[in-house]
Amino acid sequence: MEHPPYRLAEEFDRFLGDPNDPDEVFSYARCAELDDREEFPADICHRFQEWGLPDHYVPVEHGGRLRDYEQVLQLARAVARRDLTCAIGHGKTYLGGVCVWVAGTAEQAAGLGADIMAGVPVSLGLTERAHGSDLLAGDVRTDDKAPDTGDHWLVSGEKWLINNATRGSVLSLLTRTNPDGGPRGFSVLLVDKRELDEDTYRHLPKIRTHGIRGADISGIAFDGARVPRGALVGAEGAGLEIVLKALQLTRTMCAALSLGAGDHGLRLGLDFAEERELYGRRLIELPQARHVLSGAAADVLLHEAVALVAARAVQTQTAELSVTSAVTKYLLPTGTDQVLADLTGLLGARAFLKGVYADGRFQKVERDHRLVGLFDGNTLVNLNSLINQFRSLVRGYRRGTGDTAGAVAACDLAAPLPPLDPAKLSLVARHGSGVLAGLAASVDEIARRAGTEPALAPVAEAARRLLAATAAVHTEMEEYQGVLTEVPPAAFEVARRYALCWAGAACVGLWTHSTGHVGDDPGTGALWRDGLWLHTALDRLLVRLGEPAAAGPETYEELLGALRAARSSGRLFSLLPQRSPERPAAAGTAAAESERTSC
Known part of the structure; x- marks a missing residue:
């Protein structure tokens, strides 16, 4: 039996080369070196971009190649099997986009999809230093009562322990849009840092972690950042519901x-x-x-x-x-x-x-x-x-x-x-x-x-x-x-x-x-x-x-x-049928490219 999701993951793994070869970009030796330096695996992520991995984070209806969620599972598994820091650091872009796939407009989804496929890192801003998993206690808020808000939200507050907070250019941000809070007091904004006044936000220092040392686990603080009204994802006040539904997808993946x-x-x-x-x-x-x-x-x-x-x-x-x-x-x-x-x-x-x-x-x-x-x-x-x-x-x-x-x-x-x-x-x-x-x-x-x-x-x-x-x-x-x-x-x-x-x-x-x-x-x-x-x-x-x-x-x-x-x-211990384990002489063969373009 041919199992297409696993088959493409095999092709991806072959493209990445032999992880035991220290000369390969995505080798065990390279990952150990980056871990010792607590450095983000940027060159490895560039290799993912060459193959087209970000395309699989974007649903086909928004211009990407995601039509099968088991496919995402198998591709991310192939990365995680070599190195979890790379899987978590790069895969966060998928997590950052899910709120838009769940509730965004066609225009938002198309724009975000194009960014992701171009290699733009995306993040998901949920947690805060004082509140942890209690999303209803979030203090990041908008002020639309100020006289100069016009067609913008004014966003203030701090999100902390956020993967890709510093590296990410786009952020799906859960923010309090009703001062009283409550289940209908929060909204999701798709914040593009490239469009913000640099004086209205700052990145918080990278947190030194015991594991995934090279990942960008940091934070971001806003001080009256002007975010366009069109950045609202879904209905105003529906933020908590959107996030909880999006998390159903991310938790599964x-x-x-x-x-x-x-x-x-x-x-x-x-x-x-x-x-x-x-x-x-x-x-x-x-x-x-x-x-x-x-x-x-x-x-x-x-x-x-x-x-x-x-x-x-x-x-x-x-x-x-x-x-x-x-x-x-x-x-x-x-x-x-x-x-x-x-x-x-x-x-x-x-x-x-x-x-x-x-x-x-x-x-x-x-x-x-x-x-x-x-x-x-x-x-x-x-x-x-x-x-x-x-x-x-x-x-x-x-x-x-x-x-x-x-x-x-x-x-x-x-x-x-x-x-x-x-x-x-x-x-x-x-x-x-x-x-x-x-x-x-x-x-x-x-x-x-x-x-x-x-x-x-x-x-x-x-x-x-x-x-x-x-x-x-x-x-x-x-x-x-x-x-x-x-x-x-x-x-x-x-x-x-x-x-x-x-x-x-x-x-x-x-x-x-x-x-x-x-x-x-x-x-x-x-x-x-x-x-x-x-x-x-x-x-x-x-x-x-x-x-x-x-x-x-x-x-x-x-x-x-x-x-x-x-x-x-030489096979993976798995329930799924696999092809011959031999790797091609050179990564990125025509076979891998053919598989990519045929999906």
């Missing part, structure tokens, strides 16, 4: 960062185990090392499955993205942090040292990834978003409602994706979750197949147990349906368990609806046959739900064998 970090960390851990000798044996031969690696491999595939379904659900289940994005943004960063922590125990001291093993790449990816769980809504923010929807989620589950057709399309990798309709974005999944509503049917299908394929029997049993656990979690959710303020800690634990159930349902659905397309691929077929990856994914989730294990050591040994086979063949 943040999955690419965790996927890339997981890919990188797992490969480093495996390489170390294969090469390191202890007690007269290679580390890979020791039971504890095998246990750690196989568990990390199971989690990496689990995260990939969730991300694939979530990215496709952007277009197939848009009205339920409030749930999908919250689950994804909670689960993948926390899960990948745990994968890297587990692998740290495997590498020992070398996980923390620079210049000793793999140029210190592991310590870099580990500290870089810690920040992924913080931006675009941290762990508690995303769990709280789920708690706020408990009432509709419980009601939908009891009634069996939700967009089940959209869920099937998200889980079927061969199904075409409809264009994204931003008007369908909603702050609440009013009819519940179609992914969970379709779980019972998928469990029944696996049980039916197990009747003729005995190897699937343990998988069918694990899926049945997930279904029972899901019903129990919804019963727990009923106790907290009306909680809006002063949320008790127990409600967050229930939200965590709900996220695990959603992830399990996504995995079951993905295997059920896609195994026929990819199960025979010579590279990835072993993962799909007899439900191998699904079995270990369900085991990981059930254990975290407090259930007994669903897979034994022999299953994990089989998964470890598939991981090692991928390494031996």
Whole structure:
């Protein structure tokens, strides 16, 4: 099966050259050097521009090449797999434009799209030093009562801890347009710093961070900056709603960062185990090392499955993205942090040292990834978003409602994706979750197949147990349906368990609806046959739900064998079919250009 989103990401990766070659612009050595100097990777971003990566941040209807959100996921994953600083620093431009894609005018979208494709960095100004994630407390405000405002807003105040605040020329700015604030007291302005009087704004110093050291994490302060009235994105007073809807898209796409970090960390851990000798044996031969690696491999595939379904659900289940994005943004960063922590125990001291093993790449990816769980809504923010929807989620589950057709399309990798309709974005999944509503049917299908394929029997049993656990979690959710303020800690634990159930349902659905397309691929077929990856994914989730294990050591040994086979063949350990891993003699071949122009 050809999977176009991943195929183009492969072409992009080939264009970037071999990251192990220090002479390449986007090499591991170059990224380590920039990290030591805390310098922005400008030359690497220029390489992205040469290929046309920014074109994929702009929807096709606004002149770009973004028609498939899984494509964005795979391209950003390819960057993050090499270096998270580059992925976060460059990808912020996509995040900065989303408010306009959601609610801007055609003229605004066309102008911003042209800027992005020309390489103009864009930023998203939300947080403030005194208020953090509390967007309703924002103090950046407009003064339209002054006698000289005319056709302009006068903007004053400070945004802080903003990615690309200094480098970005254009800023999607959440600002208080009603002095009284409140849910309808904020608006989004598309601020072009190139048009501002330089005396009316200033950049705040770059913040020195533990991870992503080279990224432009800084701030911007305005003092009566004159912003044209035409910079208003959407309706006045609709800023908070626009931002929250835009964050549903950005939180989902943040999955690419965790996927890339997981890919990188797992490969480093495996390489170390294969090469390191202890007690007269290679580390890979020791039971504890095998246990750690196989568990990390199971989690990496689990995260990939969730991300694939979530990215496709952007277009197939848009009205339920409030749930999908919250689950994804909670689960993948926390899960990948745990994968890297587990692998740290495997590498020992070398996980923390620079210049000793793999140029210190592991310590870099580990500290870089810690920040992924913080931006675009941290762990508690995303769990709280789920708690706020408990009432509709419980009601939908009891009634069996939700967009089940959209869920099937998200889980079927061969199904075409409809264009994204931003008007369908909603702050609440009013009819519940179609992914969970379709779980019972998928469990029944696996049980039916197990009747003729005995190897699937343990998988069918694990899926049945997930279904029972899901019903129990919804019963727990009923106790907290009306909680809006002063949320008790127990409600967050229930939200965590709900996220695990959603992830399990996504995995079951993905295997059920896609195994026929990819199960025979010579590279990835072993993962799909007899439900191998699904079995270990369900085991990981059930254990975290407090259930007994669903897979034994022999299953994990089989998964470890598939991981090692991928390494031996030079392939990425992934659920998706891949082409030959050989790189072309020169980056930027005609094949890559042909792929680019044909999309």
